[in-house]
Amino acid sequence: MQHGIKRVSLSAEAKRLKLEKDKSKIAHYKQLTENIFSLRNLQTYTVESLKETTQILQINPEFYTMWNYRREIFEHLKNNIPVEDYAQLMDNDLKMLMVILKRFPKVYWIWNHRRWCLFELVKINRVDWQYEYAVVSKLLELDSRNYHGWQYRRFVVQNMQIQATTKAAPASKNEESLVVLGINIEEFKYTTSKINKNFSNFSAWHNRSTLIPKIYNLYLQLEAPSEKSPDVYDIFKSPRSILTHELELIKTGMYMDSEDTSIWLYMWWLLTEKFFTDELRKEDGAYLAVLEEQLANVEELNELEKSDHIYHWDNCWCLKTIILVKGLIQQEHVKTNKSSALLTQDIKNHIQALIEIDPLRKGKYLDQLEGKASIIPIL
Amino acid sequence: MSETEEVKAFYKEKHIAFVVDQDSHRSFEYWLSEHLRMNGLYWGVVSLVIMNALEDALPQNEVIDYILSCWDEKTGGFGAFPKHDAHILSTTSALQVLKIYDNELQVLGEEKKEQTAQFIKGLQLSDGSFQGDRFGEVDTRFIYTAMLSLSLLDELTIEITDPAIKFVMACQNFDGAFGMLPGAESHAAQVFTCIGALAVTDNLHLLDDDTKLGNWLSERQVLPSGGLNGRPEKLPDVCYSWWVLSSLAILKKKHWIDLQKLEDFILECQDSKDGGIGDRPDNQTDIYHTCFGIAGLSLIDFEKYNFKEIDPIYCMPTEVTKKFRKWKK
Numbered sequence: 001m002q003h004g005i006k007r008v009s010l011s012a013e014a015k016r017l018k019l020e021k022d023k024s025k026i027a028h029y030k031q032l033t034e035n036i037f038s039l040r041n042l043q044t045y046t047v048e049s050l051k052e053t054t055q056i057l058q059i060n061p062e063f064y065t066m067w068n069y070r071r072e073i074f075e076h077l078k079n080n081i082p083v084e085d086y087a088q089l090m091d092n093d094l095k096m097l098m099v100i101l102k103r104f105p106k107v108y109w110i111w112n113h114r115r116w117c118l119f120e121l122v123k124i125n126r127v128d129w130q131y132e133y134a135v136v137s138k139l140l141e142l143d144s145r146n147y148h149g150w151q152y153r154r155f156v157v158q159n160m161q162i163q164a165t166t167k168a169a170p171a172s173k174n175e176e177s178l179v180v181l182g183i184n185i186e187e188f189k190y191t192t193s194k195i196n197k198n199f200s201n202f203s204a205w206h207n208r209s210t211l212i213p214k215i216y217n218l219y220l221q222l223e224a225p226s227e228k229s230p231d232v233y234d235i236f237k238s239p240r241s242i243l244t245h246e247l248e249l250i251k252t253g254m255y256m257d258s259e260d261t262s263i264w265l266y267m268w269w270l271l272t273e274k275f276f277t278d279e280l281r282k283e284d285g286a287y288l289a290v291l292e293e294q295l296a297n298v299e300e301l302n303e304l305e306k307s308d309h310i311y312h313w314d315n316c317w318c319l320k321t322i323i324l325v326k327g328l329i330q331q332e333h334v335k336t337n338k339s340s341a342l343l344t345q346d347i348k349n350h351i352q353a354l355i356e357i358d359p360l361r362k363g364k365y366l367d368q369l370e371g372k373a374s375i376i377p378i379l
Numbered sequence: 380m381s382e383t384e385e386v387k388a389f390y391k392e393k394h395i396a397f398v399v400d401q402d403s404h405r406s407f408e409y410w411l412s413e414h415l416r417m418n419g420l421y422w423g424v425v426s427l428v429i430m431n432a433l434e435d436a437l438p439q440n441e442v443i444d445y446i447l448s449c450w451d452e453k454t455g456g457f458g459a460f461p462k463h464d465a466h467i468l469s470t471t472s473a474l475q476v477l478k479i480y481d482n483e484l485q486v487l488g489e490e491k492k493e494q495t496a497q498f499i500k501g502l503q504l505s506d507g508s509f510q511g512d513r514f515g516e517v518d519t520r521f522i523y524t525a526m527l528s529l530s531l532l533d534e535l536t537i538e539i540t541d542p543a544i545k546f547v548m549a550c551q552n553f554d555g556a557f558g559m560l561p562g563a564e565s566h567a568a569q570v571f572t573c574i575g576a577l578a579v580t581d582n583l584h585l586l587d588d589d590t591k592l593g594n595w596l597s598e599r600q601v602l603p604s605g606g607l608n609g610r611p612e613k614l615p616d617v618c619y620s621w622w623v624l625s626s627l628a629i630l631k632k633k634h635w636i637d638l639q640k641l642e643d644f645i646l647e648c649q650d651s652k653d654g655g656i657g658d659r660p661d662n663q664t665d666i667y668h669t670c671f672g673i674a675g676l677s678l679i680d681f682e683k684y685n686f687k688e689i690d691p692i693y694c695m696p697t698e699v700t701k702k703f704r705k706w707k708k
Contacts, residue, residue: 001415001665001667001668002657002658002662002663002664002665002668003616003658004614004658004659004662005662005663006661006662006663007650007657007661007662007663007664008663009652009653018406019405019406022406022407025407026405026407026410029407029410029411030410037462059411060411060414062411062414062415063413063414064414064459064463064464064466064512065414065458065462065463065464067514068464068512068514071514108516108518112514112515112516115515115516116514116515119515145610145612145613147559147564147566147610150563150564151559151560151563151564154562154563200611200612201612202564202610202611202612203564203610206552206564206565207564209552209553210562260612261598261611261612262611262612265554265611269553269554273553359637360597360600360602360605360636360637360640361597361598361600361635361636361637362637363632363634363635363636364593364594364597364632364634364635367634367635373590373593374588374590377555377588377590377591377593377594378587378588378590378591
């Protein structure tokens with residue numbers, strides 16, 4: 001699979017020259033492969049055979065069978081060497097993997113082998129999740145959207161929490177919650193820093209959306225919540241205070257780049273997520289007030305964008321959001337019998353306008369106009 | 380630019396030659412790709428069968444012999460290459476190719492069919508998910524390939540599918556789309572595997588309201604190229620012509636994107652000189668993008684290209700998949 005590599009058309013002569021040059025590399029690679037398969041056939045599980053697999057995996061880290069053989073070797077060596085030596089072998093592998101990962105950050109097999117090594121270290125009580133935490137931060141510096149990197153980060157964080165809650169001597173429930181909360185607050189701050197660096201990092205927004213209810217619930221379990229990271233507690237006092245804080249955050253982003261889809265998707269979550277809306281609905285008119293305020297904000301931004309546009313067109317994402325928010329307001333009115341229909345003429349006009357400025361998705365808008373698709377999608 | 384849009388050609392004969400020639404490339408890179416050979420074979424066979432060129436272009440007996448030579452008798456699955464270990468990905472590709480040739484999988488025989496089914500069932504974990512092999516990598520890709528493989532073997536049972544699907548549903552995010560694991564960011568290829576798993580096991584009804592998901596999928600189409608990306612704020616890539624469009628097709632929402640623009644984008648990614656399709660215009664071609672570009676074109680308008688119709692759930696011709704029984708008797 002080739003991604004992002006410019007096509008080069010080789011002449012017949014250039015092709016011949018490349019093949020000529022490849023010959024020795026191919027011979028070496030095939031020899032190495034054959035050697036390893038025969039070693040495996042003979043059930044050789046030695047440090048020497050390990051070195052052979054290192055060689056080939058450094059050339060081709062996608063050769064999954066070689067990772068498998070490597071793990072088989074470890075499984076055998078483990079029973080025949082002191083535990084310190086085995087821990088050392090695993091540490092060596094983690095170092096080697098780091099080098100390979102920098103070259104091949106999107107190869108599943110490498111990430112998977114790293115996980116395997118860590119669980120081996122867990123079994124002998126030698127794992128250092130803090131170190132892994134630093135490693136993954138470094139890798140996400142190189143590519144802040146790496147899908148594997150973010151998943152690995154969640155995996156490390158999850159294991160840090162497991163470790164914190166399964167100590168030999170059980171700590172008090174409060175103490176445990178404090179540690180777990182601390183870890184999650186660090187993660188929350190990490191998403192803030194990634195977002196501040198680049199608002200369109202949706203991977204960070206995604207993580208933030210999963211952390212918010214978690215942190216809120218962890219605070220609830222504390223005996224003295226206001227004492228733990230008071231600055232963060234200020235935000236997490238209630239779903240309401242979180243919502244206010246987050247809406248303020250995205251407002252900045254919206255004005256910075258109104259075409260950025262990440263911010264809008266996150267805003268839609270804030271305005272429709274039960275975690276927030278259930279709380280708002282407890283107070284008469286509170287949800288409507290938030291919706292009205294956000295509508296006013298987005299309409300204001302849209303006016304600004306319109307005045308900048310040569311044909312005075314609406315801004316696409318402003319308009320999409322205006323439709324959603326008006327729909328949500330209408331839904332509240334329908335609930336309280338102040339209105340009977342969700343799809344008002346006003347909303348229909350907006351959808352008509354969207355067909356003009358976002359023709360790619362015309363088919364969806366027509367479905368919405370005909371009532372075949374909802375304007376306020378729920379999960 | 381001229382007033383009338385230039386009509387772009389589809390280079391069928393060159394693509395056929397490109398696919399057939401795959402096996403005659405003997406560069407260093409070719410040897411480095413042995414671990415993908417079974418998938419490569421599947422991508423090649425699907426490209427050819429969709430273009431109605433399979434019979435003439437590839438000798439069936441050689442294809443079948445190759446697949447059988449990748450059988451891993453230790454585990455009962457298929458590896459990517461002779462002597463390579465069995466993995467769920469290569470096993471699925473092997474079964475898909477064999478099934479394109481023969482719905483009854485006679486070349487496998489009852490014993491091997493049974494062993495393959497056992498190999499796959501043995502990869503299911505207690506939370507319903509599937510690992511790719513015994514070394515523990517878990518991903519919704521493996522649930523899809525497990526459901527698919529078992530359905531090709533007529534081995535689906537609700538004892539297996541119910542927990543698997545429960546796991547799939549736990550991977551749905553606030554944006555309506557799916558990730559590789561619970562809590563993981565939404566990704567178009569993972570959406571395909573999750574929706575595909577639901578569809579194979581007749582569980583699409585679990586998506587009460589698929590508007591949000593359809594919405595997310597339709598937002599993958601970006602300008603100016605008209606191509607589809609895999610996540611918000613990422614570049615378009617031909618392979619998402621398959622992952623996104625097939626998902627929309629399964630949800631009966633293909634019309635939620637501009638198919639003409641997508642078609643133009645795929646055609647633009649062809650190599651008009653040597654055949655094959657790349658991820659983006661003027662980029663290096665490969666068999667993977669060639670397959671998913673052609674599969675995408677089949678979903679857009681198979682009749683126009685004189686292609687076979689493709690099944691969005693299986694990425695195989697519908698004339699093959701319509702014979703599937705899927706469930707264990």
